[in-house]
Amino acid sequence: MDTRKTTILFRLALTSILCTSLFVSCQQDKELDDKTRTALIEKGKQISASLSGALLTKLSSEIQANGTVEAIKYCSVNALPLTDSIAKLEKVKISRVSHKNRNPANAANEEEMALIKNYIAQIEKGAATAPVITTGKGKYTYYAPVVIAMPTCLKCHGKPDTDIDAEVLNALKTLYPEDQATGFAMGELRGLFKIEFDDKR
Template sequence: MNKINVFIFIVLGFLIISCNKKPKEETTVISKDVKETLQKYAVETKGVLGKNLMNAINTQGTEKAIEFCSTRAIVLTDSMGTAFNATLKRVSDKPRNPVNKANDNETAFINELKQKISKGEKMTPKFSESDGKITGYFPIETNAMCLQCHGSKDLDIKPNVLKKIVQLYPNDQATGYKENQIRGIFVVTQKQIK
């Protein structure tokens, strides 16, 4: 009986000690080159989307540009990701397309950016490493052109454009913005090269 008690005591001791140990935190230093590369991917993707959107607005009008966004924006973003051998997406806490809904981590970063803007601080990208992948989060800030589709329903968005938004996106949340607000973020993920 004594040997059993001693054995149980030793096993319990090991369990208690092992449960109290904190797991080693993996800290990876993300190089400046990797950060710049991910940012380049976000900027180039923004450029391609912007160029195509402006072309649609200039040649067919804002109402038709809404159709472009509904059919081509995700496809173009995905193709840029394929070209860069990365995963690229645009997400928002107030998405137009439900596919672009930010997850909890992305929403937390969007809220951080909103706080920075409210305090007059500079917005900076965020980077993280997990499971051998590096992810960069890059702000999408509204400008005057964005307000044609993302501004105030009463002041900025023309009735025909609003009608098209409601038709294509019945659960739209992506209006009510003003200039220089955070509308969402680009999220760029790539496998870490060792």
């Protein structure tokens, strides 16, 4: 190969490296300033409070009216029409994730596992827990701890031998053959509430 060709090739290689690094740096997230963080935390708290309230009301009234087996489908944020309307209005994606998930779609990823471990450690120490905002993949994500805070939760997430009725256990096994979400006790971390904000605000 003559020197001219080598020089052109070298320049091409250099240009493509430069372009790639420029592209990569543009993809990285800008720093999250305090004002934006506070606003996102507030919005996240608002959304999760209204959804948790609606979920609890639905779950409790269904257990009372038709029994725990019938209520099984109501412990899903996706079962709430409110979830869709909030998601559309606020341009967010709402879900829950867990280290011991019931629905396979709710398994925590590696980053979420780290958050969960941290929350568990805080709870064990008796320290207060607070929501966090993470950045990455061009979006902001709100996470808040979900704790087993009332005995009702144990009807479906407690100890299989003592807390969960046999017929409920059977129904859960049929619907969720890979269920890991039993054996919880009061005060334990059940998972994370997750809100993905799809626009940079």
